[in-house]
Amino acid sequence: MELPPAFLLFVISAAFTPGPNNIMIMSSGLNFGTRASLPHFFGICFGFPTMFLAVGFGLGYLFEKYALLHSLIQIAGVLYLFYLAWLIARAAPTKLERHRAAPLSFAQAALFQWVNPKAWIMGTSAIAAYTTVGANVNLQILAMALLFWLMTFPSAGVWLFFGIALKRLLGDPQRQKYFNVAMALLLVGSVIPIVIDLLQAHLG
Structure with missing residues (x-):
């Protein structure tokens, strides 16, 4: 099946912008080196998709049973994405501190996804905004x-x-500002088609 091109923009902007996972893995690489950080790296790579599937299958059942709920969560998801873009654009320069004695293990990094606010926003917003009622939601x-x-x-x-x-x-505040604004604009751009679809569906 095909996903909307806007979803690819969303995934790219959400995956590459600064967040707890990216900042922590960068800090781990700087402090402990590549080899010692690999369990942390793979914990992120497998932990987030696992959390996404667990949350998604539960929401998918509700969307199929209550179509109106999908629209309401879709609107909430779009608002969350705009809010996330605003936070990214206003983000201050990151300061990393060497405060951990050891890198995260695979299990620690995977379990961290369940308390990672950006992961929750990414997952729930993506499901709400980019799934289509009437198609196979689980697929x-x-x-x-x-x-x-x-x-x-x-x-x-x-x-x-x-x-x-x-x-x-x-590290230069001005450069980081340009980077954050560019990522925020990319995130907003990924949401615009969803906003247009919502307006057409409810006002058209």
Whole structure:
């Protein structure tokens, strides 16, 4: 099945922008090196898609049973995405501190996804905004999880392997501001088609 192109923009912007996972894996790479950080890296790569599937299958059942609920959550998801874009655009320069004695294990990184606010926003907003009632919602969720899984490797990998370079690049407040604004605009751009569809469905 095909996912809307806007969803790919959403996945790219959400995966590569600064967040708890990316900042933590970059800090781990800087403090403990690549090899010691690999369990943390794979914990992110497998932990988030697993959480996404668990949440998605539950929401998928509700969407099929209550179509109106899908529209309401879709609107809430769009509002969350705009709010996330606003937070990204206003984000202050990141300051990393070497405060942990050891890198996270695979299990710790995977379980962290369940308390990661960005992961929850990404997952619930994506399901609400980009699934389509009338189609096989579970199949859509599987396809979305696969795309998230594929994108997690390069996004977490960039922050791990190029952590020092990224830290220097984003260390200048003005450069980080440009980066954050660009990511925020990309995130907003991914939401516009959903807003248009909602307006057409309810006002058309």
